[in-house]
Amino acid sequence: MVKDPKGRTEPGYSRHVFICGHERPPDASRPCCSARDSIAVMKRLKVAAKEEGISGVRVQKSGCLDFCENGISCVVYPEAVWYSIKNPDEDIPAILEHLRTGVPAESCRMKLED
Template sequence: MTDADPPPFYAAHVFVCTNRRQDGHPRGCCAASGSEKLRDYMKARAKELKIPAIRVNSAGCLDRCEFGPAMVIYPEGVWYRPVSTEDVEEILQVHVIGGGRVARLMLTEQDVPPPKR
């Protein structure tokens, strides 16, 4: 961010992959891993907690299919792999509200998809 950039519209902008591929696709897909349910829970829970300036959006493929469900939180650009509503709750409490990180759920530079053929 430079001095010329406007301030961010959201304090936290969460993108949850809800991409759906055909059954049996070798890379899998986040929707088949329950990402839509997790996105819906996160949206409802953020509203319930009255978290200011948060936006939870669906995203197309985030290209981390093998590790799904995948989500990324900006402006930090931190990637997570939540598999339950309890994981989403922890991400909201620790990352979004508390400013920390949930290390056990983070996708890192070591979590890369296999090379495309």
């Protein structure tokens, strides 16, 4: 039987987290998540999920999610909940709670009027 590196026999995750890692030049007309240190935030979330034993979750970098002005942009599937990570020290624990319980965090939900 074929297995992946984690010993699973079927592909897929119970939750998938994408954090935008897109980078633009400083003089671009739109901001970018990379300039807000999104890659470091993505790594922090990934390590924290692993350290807390939250299984079945994949945290990874995405390209531009097109909500650049609201970044750092983050989306969690299958709930399709969008987050705007503006204060990682508060938002990462809130998103971890979502990953642990399946209940979306309200404190950092992306609001388009922000």
